[in-house]
Amino acid sequence: MDIQIVLTKAVETRQGNKPKFDEGHVIMSLFYISQLQPVGRILLMKKTGLSEASIKTLLKRLRELNLIQTDLVGGNTLTEQGNKIVSCIKNISTIKDVTLKSLGWNSSMLIVRGGAELLKEISVLHLRDEIIRLGAEKILVCVYTEEGKIEIPPKTEEMSLRGLLDEIKENCNNCGPNDLIIFLVPNEEHLGYLTLTFILKVLKKC
The missing domain is CATH 3.30.1360.30 (GAD-like domain)
Known part of the structure; x- marks a missing residue:
């Protein structure tokens, strides 16, 4: 999956509701998860400036796209696919x-x-x-x-x-x-x- 598909799907409007985050927040979140993993929702809220509701929605979509995985105790980490995208952008x-x-x-x-x-x-x-x-x-x-x-x-x-x-x-x-x-x-x-x-x-x- 390339970054274009990721960005489109991550910020798409669903059931008439447009998320209160954009493509920049998607990349920011992936980078912060890469740097801090495993990382919890609260710290990601502070780093990205997103509300709790928005970061919940964003993390859910990143899981659906198989870019992150979430441990209820440890927090969020990148999957192999997530690592590939972050590595490409960093390169x-x-x-x-x-x-x-x-x-x-x-x-x-x-x-x-x-x-x-x-x-x-x-x-x-x-x-x-x-x-x-x-x-x-x-x-x-x-x-x-x-x-x-x-x-x-x-x-x-x-x-x-x-x-x-x-x-x-x-x-x-x-x-x-x-x-x-x-x-x-x-x-x-x-x-x-x-x-x-x-x-x-x-x-x-x-």
């Missing part, structure tokens, strides 16, 4: 907190390995519009080139942006050729995962 993406002093931004930095190909499918403007729709207030889209340089498409004015480009490069010690780098404000973990789900859909990854 192609990283989200971390970064302060861009040049811009005065406290931001989330999302790195998608090989993700620059996304810009062949959609324009930077379209990508920005989609991320704003997801809740971002400020966005900076960058590409790590094959030459090891930082570019800000559609055109990079290296002279005027030198300080910013150097700062991005300093925070990009685990970047590689053709990686897509997106800085998001506000710096909210959920927004980072929600943005990642959109990119995974377009690139058809995992």
Whole structure:
């Protein structure tokens, strides 16, 4: 089962009731279960910001999709299928907190390995519009080139942006050729995962 099917089924409306969580919460929950397993419902509520009713529903759906298993005493753990999905996403993406002093931004930095190909499918403007729709207030889209340089498409004015480009490069010690780098404000973990789900859909990854 790939991530597209998981996300669609996990957040689908049932019997006229739309769940009060989204695709970003699904990925967040899987990641937290991976990090903390076995983990109980209460801790997942705190980590994801979801209500008890919502986390119950989400965990039930993850069990139905055979992504987690629940022990009434020990808590929730990933199944083999759940581990495969989390491993795939971890292999192609990283989200971390970064302060861009040049811009005065406290931001989330999302790195998608090989993700620059996304810009062949959609324009930077379209990508920005989609991320704003997801809740971002400020966005900076960058590409790590094959030459090891930082570019800000559609055109990079290296002279005027030198300080910013150097700062991005300093925070990009685990970047590689053709990686897509997106800085998001506000710096909210959920927004980072929600943005990642959109990119995974377009690139058809995992």
